[in-house]
Amino acid sequence: MKFGVISFPGSCDDVDARKACERVGEAVALWHADHDLAGVDVVVIPGGFSYGDYLRAGAIARFAPIMTEVIEFARQGGYVMGICNGFQVCCEAGLLPGALLTNVARRFVCRQVTLELVNAETPFTRGLDPEELLSIPVKHTTGRYYAPPELLARLHAGGQVVLRYAPGENPNGSLDDIAGVINEQGNVFGLMPHPEHAVDMLTGSADGLGLFRSLAGALV
Amino acid sequence: MNEAAADGRQRAISLGLTAHEYELIIERLGREPSEVELAMFSLLWSEHCSYKHSKLLLRTLPSEGPRLVLGPGENAGAVDVGGGLAVAFKVESHNHPSAVEPFQGAATGVGGILRDIFAVGARPIAILDSLRFGEPASERSRYLLDRAVAGIGHYGNSIGVPTVGGEIYFEAPYEHNCLINAMCVGLIETERLIRSAASGPGNLLVLFGAATGRDGIGGASVLASAELGEGDEAKRPSVQIGDPFAEKKLMECSLELLERGLLVALQDLGAAGLTSAACEMASRGGVGIDIDVACVPLREPGMEPFEIMVSESQERMLCVIEPSQLDAVVAVCEHWETAVAPIGEVTAGGIVRVLDGNRVLGEMAVSALVDDCPLYELQPQAPAQPLYAPPERVIASEDPGEALLALLASPNIADRRPLFEQYDSIVQSRTVRRPGQADAAVLALPPREGQTPGIAISIDGNGRRVAADPYRGTIEAVLECAANLACVGAEPLGLTNCLNFGNPEKPHVAWQLCESVRGLGDACRALAIPVVGGNVSLYNEGAEGPIYPTPVIGLVGELPDVHRAGRLGFRTEGDRIALVGDFAPDIRGSELARLGGTELPHALAEIHIARVAATHRAVRDAVRSGAIVSAHDIAEGGLATALAECCLAGGLGAEVVLEETVKPLRALFGEGPGGFLVTGGDAELRALGEHITLRILGSVGGNQLTIIAGEARVEVTLELLREAHGSLAALFD
16 A cells, blocks of 8 residues: 655645555655656645645646646546645546635635545545544635535435534635545545644544555555 | 045935944054945944844853754854654844734734744744734724734735734834734754855855845834934835745745756845845855856846845845755746845955946955944943833722723733734644643644644743843743743743843843843743744834834744643633742732733842743643643733633633732732643642642632622633633734
């Protein structure tokens, strides 16, 4: 089980994501300017501000050299997990449906939130108990999930909404409290909460570890 | 005096020098200075760079200690935290730029302090900030608050360094001169610490990072060395613009250059830009430097040489390397998409020369620039009249329940969540205690010997109490920080400070400064904490008078096992609540006195530092051993407010009985150092009481806070407490 975590020059949570992956498998750093996925089984696109994100979050990163390989990898069914900025990049790159808009409060928000698991039948969530609520932090300015009504209905119908903020916990005004979605093929998953910051009770919660474990299990 | 000399003097005065200082420059050079030379002297001899009004005072502070590895004089101080690791830290102000343009002022304040930390080779692992604004009723204060907080978040969040703590006060004397102080903490293997002293004649001087532009010409040094006044809008171009993405690359680039052992010396470019950086490096190394301005990468064409030398463009670093390493240095910079250019070389002989190709534009002794600025003795005089108007009266009622709710809703006490939620406090995966969970931030260090040691950080400084009594108020600020550390089980290792004061040329401000530094020194000596470095920000006043004298104290401590780090909130129904320490509450100078519109007292109560320190040790040991379940120090708003804070943080009520029957308001809301609220089992608390003054007050439980103090009875539900405590949210709607 080999995870590859992309580092853009403006990535902030790349090291944290690698450490989280190392709890369940091997993890290597992938450099944005390379055209090489180093034979990994899972690509993680981490949080941060890829190229500064002064334009629109993820808008430049989708054109990064390594993204050519990531898009091809995803087309062939490879597992891709986009966390926060990574989720934004996946939406910009067309790997995931919908878009992430500026939070309703128009401010950065860093907060521990409670999540409900909507779909426990994905490779990213199979190891989780569907009845358990998850406590995982969010930290972003651009995390309000949006999709047009027809698309939204399709996402719900197709089980593509994977994670939802628990009632009263929506930190950004996301439509239908959506916190994480998966693509139709079921191999690309994006979420605004940071599971890599919920892998150790010492730093607040270990509820994010299950996502990494599920992936490791999916590949065994 | 001939016409040319009169012109030169006029120019010197317009750059902030005095006529006498200009004469001294001519005397040192043996001639009139050139344009570039005058520009460089005016910056290095400015208050901001030379500390000419404070240096003599700062020399009185203790700066030795067994754990000190880097003391004052470097970009940041550092202390040994065991396991071969050191923690570097420093606090710095960005007050005047923020008063002129709060978003960029605050953002670049964070950017500047980050560079100070990675300039010594340490990876920044935490940011804290200390903010002061006028009353939130003022529209200008709300604007400054909103934009400054956004600016701090913009920079810190984008660069991936967690903002783990901070403090904020709203008081009328800061209305026109807000304070933005930022502290950064970095982690490094001790043996990798790098200094800024240039050495080795023939070695190259290399500038890397952002291109140099006209932004911030004379920014920090001009803005920060004079009072604020009319026409400050016109100074907006002097405020630097921050680019956290550029700094992120610059930081990673600098750390990789160090990791690969490619650097002889490293220095950040801050106030006074290239001038200050190059001259400081030459001065510390006892060498000279040649700089060719034609080699400096520029953002815009046609910049004058003096502009290049004084530009305060952000996100730039200067290093000294051996010529053979140039290709390797360039390769690392290219990897991080960071521009790099050799711009000069180290020379023997202690002369700094500014060249434009072959043309010599300036040639001065480094010592004249860096060491020969005249130092001024302050002329302190205690004010005969009160310096500050009494605060506005906000509450009239003497009812203790209403007073408690008013205190919790006071912007100086209310829940800071609406602020700290705007900052990433968890990136880098070290944050064991986030803002609001404990009195100090706690960060985990790499595990060793089966334990996970950590550091604790606190920043504090109640200016109003320093205004009432500069000596004791400053001691209290140090004790408050140390108390915060004790509550998480940490022992102080080193202290940094930012002294924010008014115009030191005025006798009463000079008096505040002298008394405050005397208090700082006495407190540090009594607690055996070395001052590892700091910053002075003077001339914080406008037509309305000076700010409250505000020494902001930053303290870093260690704890052996972060799994046992203390929390402030009540944890379990039935736990006993105790008051620890020789707490002698006093209403004078308290937050309640402020809300009641009472004038500042002429002095604060006497402090027995040694006794307070003994209480700190007892609390720290009890937290470390696990004997107590929660710990919170009693600060603004007194005992009742501290109880309410513990209730809200834990989501549990409490019922307590205070002994005081004669003056219940004093017992409930009086302030003073040395008091803690702890909870735990009855037996554990009684055992603790055998070593230290301890009184069991009551128990944790229920969903309301009940306090009985003689005739007075406070009974408030958690819901009402929470509603009052949430008052700051309205400022960010």
